Amino acid sequence: DAMVIQNPRYQVTQFGKPVTLSCSQTLNHNVMYWYQQKSSQAPKLLFHYYDKDFNNEADTPDNFQSRRPNTSFCFLDIRSPGLGDAAMYLCATSRDSRGRKDEQFFGPGTRLTVL
């Protein structure tokens, strides 16, 4: 089945220690997104890629970076995690956003704990 896969499902890191979260998709979608979801809150968009074009949300901290080496994979790098970065990180994809309102398909998420 075509899907969005996130690894790992649970990640524990130490305060200030860089961490990378991974997302892959078999849907061959143009657009990939990263969301942060804190407990009992709605997901908050951090950034997205339209193909290789990176689009950062204005309020996304510099501590968060992303890479998309090819269509299938996208990574979220947190350079120096703080306690406030503990959250569920959701990856999503959509087929083509420009001029169309395609739905987004979400992965299962990675829950990040910062000690």
Next chain:
Amino acid sequence: GNSVTQMEGPVTLSEEAFLTINCTYTATGYPSLFWYVQYPGEGLQLLLKATKADDKGSNKGFEATYRKETTSFHLEKGSVQVSDSAVYFCALTSGGSNYKLTFGKGTLLTVNP
């Protein structure tokens, strides 16, 4: 800007009860509207959607109708099950930011046997 307001939870119902979760929106242009569901510890799943006024989205017994005149997209189900217990998010995409989903705050539904 775009915004979504949905009914505050938590909502607790008995099995086979009728469910309504209210959702209203503010948007530029002609938004597409969505309901997503999130089961405990999991990512979001699209439950249903509607892309133009008067469209009705439906899935798994859930329904929502896009009402432009009242800017609403209320979620309904005639008879809930324990397995429907989850958080429900109303969301939209609109205008120049077609890529961006604007979410409501989510409504926690608990269904008791």
